[in-house]
């Protein structure tokens with residue numbers, strides 16, 4: 001972990017940097033999580049107030065301190081834009097597993113940025129954090145998210161009907177999983 005320009009960098013990749021979120025990110029975070037297309041298959045409705053961004057940033061800071069969860073910003077190297085976030089949460093330490101979550105601002109879709117960010121996140125989880133298993137819970141209609149996971153080697157493990165109720169919409173889940181031994185076998189994608 002290094003610190004530069006007042007921001008705490010976790011991992012640098014070719015085009016993206018994973019870094020801690022900070023108070024100045026509130027407007028960019030709000031732009032991402034208030035967008036209806038980004039939130040279409042999310043487990044909660046689009047944000048409607050910048051206060052929600054500020055609360056999320058406070059939770060992220062708590063997570064870094066307590067190590068109970070990590071939500072990192074995905075910054076574009078070429079211009080420093082905060083494009084999205086990716087997270088490790090719901091840790092079960094004895095079983096060495098957690099869930100991953102991710103969202104990219106609408107203007108940044110379709111360019112492989114999330115794939116690059118998640119390759120770094122998965123490597124961090126299996127090496128630095130020494131986890132054995134990662135899980136992702138996605139809406140079966142969220143085909144771009146499924147493709148992103150499958151490119152990383154995640155496999156479908158189960159169908160959970162009517163797992164979520166967001167507003168008046170009931171939705172199902174495909175549970176995806178990735179074991180460290182399969183990730184290693186595949187040459188650390």
Ligand SMILES: CC(C)(COP(=O)(O)OP(=O)(O)OC[C@H]1O[C@@H](n2cnc3c(N)ncnc32)[C@H](O)[C@@H]1OP(=O)(O)O)[C@@H](O)C(=O)NCCC(=O)NCCS
Pocket residue numbers: 037038039041042101102103104105108109110111112113114115116137138139142144145147148
């Ligand atoms: C899920 C989500 C992150 C996927 O975004 P994405 O940009 O499609 O994801 P990737 O980074 O994997 O990019 C892959 C796409 O970029 C394209 N691409 C373009 N240049 C590329 C490059 N240099 N490298 C890799 N892929 C590239 C790929 O062809 C692919 O497009 P395709 O799926 O149409 O074939 C995005 O749709 C999102 O944030 N959705 C809202 C939040 C959400 O649903 N999160 C998941 C909840 S579980």
